[in-house]
Amino acid sequence: MPPMEQQKLSGRPLVGQAISRLEGYEKVTGAARYSGEFNVKDLLYGYVINSTITKGKIISIDTSKAEAIPGVITVFHHGNRPSLAWFSMQYADMDAPPGTPFRPLQNGEVKYNGQPIALLVADSFETARYAATLVKVVYTTEEFQTDLIGNMAKARAPKGGLATFLKPPPPKPFGDFEKAFEAAPFKATGKFIHGTEHHNPMELFTTTTVYNGKGKLTIYDKTQGTVNCQLYVANVFGLHFKDVRVISPYVGGAFGSGLRPQHQLFFSVMAALELKRNVRVTLDRHQMFTFGHRPPTVQFTRFGATVDGKVTALNHEAIAETSRFEDYTEVVVNWAHMLYPAQNTLFKYNLVPLDVFSPLDMRAPGGSTGLHAIESTMDELAYQLKIDPLELRLINYAERDESTDRPYSSKELRKCYLQGAEQFGWNKRSPEPRSMRNGHKLVGYGMATGIWEAMQLPARAAASITTEGKLKVNSAVTDIGTGTLTVMSQIAADEMGLPLEDVSFTYGDSKMAFAPIQGGSFTISSVGSAVKAACNALKKKILKKAKTMDNSPFKSHKIDEVVFADRKMISIANPSVFISYSDIIAANDHKVIKSVNFAMPKALKLKKYSRAAHSASFVEVEVDEELGTINVTRAVTAVAAGKIINPKTAKSQILGGMVWSISKALREETISDHRFGKYMNMNIAEYHIPVHADIHDLDVIFVEEQDDIVNELGTKGVGEIGLAAMPSAIANAIYHATGKRINQFPIHFDQLL
Amino acid sequence: MHTYESGLKEEMQHQSELSMTINGVPKSRTVKPWVSLLDYLREYLDLTGTKKGCDHGQCGACTVICDGKRILSCLTLAVMKEGSEITTIEGIAKDGELHPLQQAFIDHDAFQCGYCTPGQICSAIGMIAEGKAKTRSEVKELMSGNLCRCGANTNIIDAIMDVQKGAGNE
Ligand code: FES
Ligand code: FES
Helix, strand or coil: CCCCCCCCCCCCCCCCCCCCCCCHHHHHHCCCCCHHHCCCCCEEEEEEEECCCCCEEEEEEECHHHHCCCCEEEEEECCCCCCCCCCHHHHCCCCCCCECCCCCCCCCEECCCCCEEEEEEECCHHHHHHHHCCCEEEEEECCCCCCCHHHHHHCECCCCCHHHHHCCCCCCCECCHHHHHHHCCEEEEEEEEECEECCCCCCCCEEEEEECCCCCEEEEECCCCHHHHHHHHHHHHCCCHHHEEEECCCCCCCCCCCCCCCHHHHHHHHHHHHHCCEEEEECCCHHHHCCCCECCEEEEEEEEECCCCCEEEEEEEEEEEEECCECCCCCCCCCHHHHCCCCEEEEEEEEEEECCCCCCCCCCCCHHHHHHHHHHHHHHHHHHHCCCHHHHHHHCCCCEECCCCEEECCCCHHHHHHHHHHHHCHHHCCCCCCCEEECCEEEEEEEEEEEEECCCCCEEEEEEECCCCCEEEECCCCCCCCCHHHHHHHHHHHHHCCCHHHEEEECCECCCCCCCCCCCCCHHHHHHHHHHHHHHHHHHHHHHHHHCCCCCCCCCCCHHHEEEECCEEEECCCCCCEEEHHHHHHHCCCCCEEEEEEECCCHHHHCCCECEEEEEEEEEEEEECCCCCEEEEEEEEEEECECCCCHHHHHHHHHHHHHHHHHHHHCCCECEECCCCEECCCCCCCCCCCCHHHCCEEEEEECCCCCCCCCCCCECCCCCHHHCCHHHHHHHHHHHHHCCCCCEECCCHHHHC | CCCHHHHHHHHHHCCEEEEEEECCEEEEEEECCCCEHHHHHHHHCCCCCCCCCCCCCCCCCCEEEECCEEEEHHHCEHHHHCCCEEECHHHCCECCECCHHHHHHHHCCCCCCCCCHHHHHHHHHHHHHHCCCCCHHHHHHHCCCCCCCCCCHHHHHHHHHHHHHHHHHC
16 A cells, blocks of 8 residues: 555544545546556457437448448447347336436437447547548438427426336425415515536546456446446346446546446447457547436426515426436425425426437436525515525524425524524625625625435445454445545444554445445445444454353453454453454454445334435625626535534535536536537537636535434435535525526526626 | 548558657657557556546646646647657656645545546646746636536645645745
């Protein structure tokens, strides 16, 4: 192991300490290898060919020119592909929405622009890329529709299905919304328009498939779920589950794009099996726009309140895009009633199927969309009522979740409001729009609330004490940059009373203990709980073993009568009685002691509670009065997300969410030309995300929040909550600065002129 | 007839002997002229620390230091750099000892997924050598060719400012 930075390894407990990432050395020296960086012998390179039409049929594919190029091995397309699983459910993955999953090369039908229609394989990347341009495809075209705004009249209810259990439909209506809204003395309404967004992780999607012979494959894949991809490959290609091993040691960002197996995996595996060779397929940046995306969504809100600011009526409706083949849904309209206890509600969520690829969860899916509408409508209400926006939130503070009539397992949102406001200096805000300035810049303050459900999925972990008396823990889970390795090591070290250097956590391999896909902010709660469970089982085994030793002083000890600390098991009643892990292993004939365990959410207990992380964001913007240019000069996000295992990596998650908020509100958007049914800015020069010069003062507060219900660890996850509140807070700050309420994201300077 | 395509076909057979010094080690091998410096490093020399984020000069992930200057290796053909001295991320630490900037990146948690990191570090070393950026806002401006999708921006700039300050005091 190369020299790691000196960390205070002895401090106890490790959980709660700001420990630097354990894989830091590998990442700053270039030693970390991502899925496209395993340069195995005799590697072939595949290059995907995409359809240039939006809808229709392929009449012919002429590959002769391409195949005449030296170094070209073959071109796979629907006409010559090997026979594949025919049943569409075999293409379904753990994250597949209701419908029929897209099957690459199924037939000559083109369902969307940029659809992968062929794979050219050559002996070098350069040859593959060049020869792919020589493949001539002739199509017949059909009429298509890709425009959500122009097709809103076709909106219909989404189909139900298994995969929707994490995404509940809108809550049932309460009271009589129309009547209450009509009667409300104060009203605010809005129409909110969000465009398409693409995840664009920095790393391109790549799969390197190593052909081991006899239908056995080792696959280095960029994914958020090694087991999910293993399942997919085995099902689609009819392989034994055990013969498919999917490894993702490092993942160069994903943000949801790796939740489903992407088509480079399919192509790399297909070519490897057919050619019996090692094959790498890498998508280029343009092709990163040819699979899942955040769907464009149009929302309508109508909120009514009494003269003293009590919200009495809440209506939130959304219409979102999906593909023709799957009903992708998000939780967009379920949040308002979780935050504000109105007596009369009406929520609707509908879909418009269009000729596009299926949308896909992208960081804070649904939440970042819906909360913009909710929190900007609340802001509008505050101005109408002439009540401070923060005060309005406090007047309507939900002590319990009225939408399901359940208490929260914990909720420290009030602390977020108060500590965030204090840190930001919210009291310096002058209430009138356009009343604050800095030279020729208009200054605006805005705030908003965030919420994200705290979920837990079943997961396994394996733990063992090695012959050296050290701890090894493993799980198939990935680390997409969230800090999984570090936090799991912290949890395990504390459980077993070991210093961090005695713990090794291995991950990112489908051969390891089962883990669900990594997303939805549920990894720490799911896998972390499994790690804890495995360590607990290991402790019992250690005690059991100790009891069998000759003259064992532990014979009468129960598990709660010993502690595990300083590499030992110690009797609580008599601390001079102890046994070290190495002595236990010696007594076990120098064999490792091992335990593999499942952690399941305690469904019956959890059913009685709503569980959510909360946040409050406060934002200052400066808007150039003449040019309309917008700058987020500072922002504070205060977060209540239960126990924070590692404040350093958790803070980075929130900072990342805040940068994404600036991006969402002011920068990023995939622009379509609906005459061609095609995205027009499929590169990261024209798909804008913030650069260093756009990012200024960002501050994060974690408020204390104890939760003994949500899971064993008391954690709620921090991956999404940083993006929940701030986009709306930016829009609200722009209103405060300029007096203009812009409800379309991203907000551009020309909308302010 | 000599067409564009037949010309290209001929060109594709062309190989040149290429020699450069990479991370202090002389390296020579034959390479086709259409191979970018980035692919040469990653696919031919197995130096995969240098990253490909776009292949179009839009992201900065492929930044390396060539004869003391930061360049985008995806916009550079390998054969253009005959005889050059190249430093990649693999050559920044000396004898297992991290460069202060690498250490500062770890201390400030200046990365999440780590994919933009080699480019950020090489770019920052090149930028500090240029000697133009003094203030935080100048550093932000001159580092803006290096994108970070994880949003580690504030931590990246903190790390650079830490080292920059140290360098200024020398
Ligand atoms: S890969 Fe060279 S700038 Fe993006
Ligand atoms: S750390 Fe992931 S892109 Fe910068």
